[in-house]
Amino acid sequence: MTLDLETILNLICLTIASVSLVGSSTDNNDDDEELVKRCAGGDREAFNDLVLKYQKKVFSVAYRFVGDPEEANDLAQEIFTAAYQNLKSFRGDSKFSTWLFQIATNRGKNRFKYLKRRGFFTNKGSSETDDEGDQSHRALPDQTANPEELLSGNQIRKAVIEAINELEPDHREIVILRDIEGLSYDEIARILDLPEGTTKSRLHRARMVVKEKLKKVLS
């Protein structure tokens, strides 16, 4: 029995499709599946384990959204509380971490908008400047300084924070997830429910905005 060329090509295509399916299902594998199941069944210890595993990242995201430790603590607790109360509605279509970061970004964005409307960041920025007023004057960068040399200075940290605080919420969240927290494009795309291309282009625009602000302040 002889296999013709068309049959061989079909077999190759089927093999590729199978590999792709296996690959995609592997993407959905969730290390937290067991803990999540136990937690949904009312196991508080399982929930505590999930909190211990993700509290640092969630707190960090929260802090980047609000820029204040107390606010960040409150926001992070709000995020985990929401996750705990809605865990039964988590269907496992995505990883638990993706779902958790979705809650974190949504809540973070909302809290950021809320605080911004109340001038939280403006007041905070001016008070910080006042506190470090003398230091700031002394730390004014040399106009001829090389950009790379600026990275070692304290001034750039403040400039970056101020630049982030002035970003639009959509730009802010993507900068936080990618450049500060170091999540992959694929994961960010899932969290924000965006195509990967859109994720990259939006991040690029956000970076360009921050870059212009830094350049304006530091050069």
Place this chain on the structure above:
Amino acid sequence: MMDCERIADYFGAVYEGDSDTQTEKMVKDHLKSCAACREDFKWYGVTIQALANLEQVAPPNDFLKQLNARIDKNPSLFQSIISQIKNLMNSIPTAPVPVGAMSLAFVTVCAFLVYNYPPELSQIGKSGLSLNSTSQNGAITVEPASRPVDPRMVASAPFSSQTAPFSHAYVPYDGPGRSSAVSWRFPTVADEIGADNLTVESPQIDLALKTLKEILPDIQGKLVDEKFRNAFGEALVAVIIPSSRYGDLTSALVNHGAIEVGAKSRESDSPAPAKVDSRNVRLYIRFTQAPK
């Protein structure tokens, strides 16, 4: 200038090593020849590094403890409802029955009360089979009964020791429970004797009674009892007539000089009287005062 804008779009891919070799070469060639883009690219890198170098932050040591306290303090809406129900049940130690059972019992009691709600005095004559006299000389109209029988009332009717009331006629309750339920209005004759098979509403009850007594011999009927009258002039009589002549009674009343002819068409809706024996039926007729 156009090239510079295009090149800037590739900064991210080139910086992260995510571009193909052709794009990377194009960008690098441009940067060699364009000082402004070279400077921009440097700042682009500085921005990314500055963002990545922001200080690390960590949650407080008692974060988990605080979180658990918060969750216990602010349960979800579903948990709140369950908790409220539990609290409600616990707050009634003498009746620790499920709220659902309590609600069912409450609804049942309400339904029972509504079912036994006493009808208005004016509604008795309108809802039952009635002969309505609107003229000064005792003109009568016949209306069909529509209310159901209350079986508890049968035994209490003074004339019903061995009979049941009409199947479709309403007999008001006169048992012990009723006195409290209807204490807000004056009792009618029908209330007191518990019968209401046929209502004759007339501005001149005496004339109506006289008419009835004149009719009875013609249809081989007889008056078996006549109840007292109350302050409103109401009276109630019991008659026994041949069962075949029940329809003739109302016809005879209509044909008598004091009755409106137009009411005859509704006789077919009249309820059947209770049987005394194989030939005769017992009929209660209530006479009420019509407005003048």
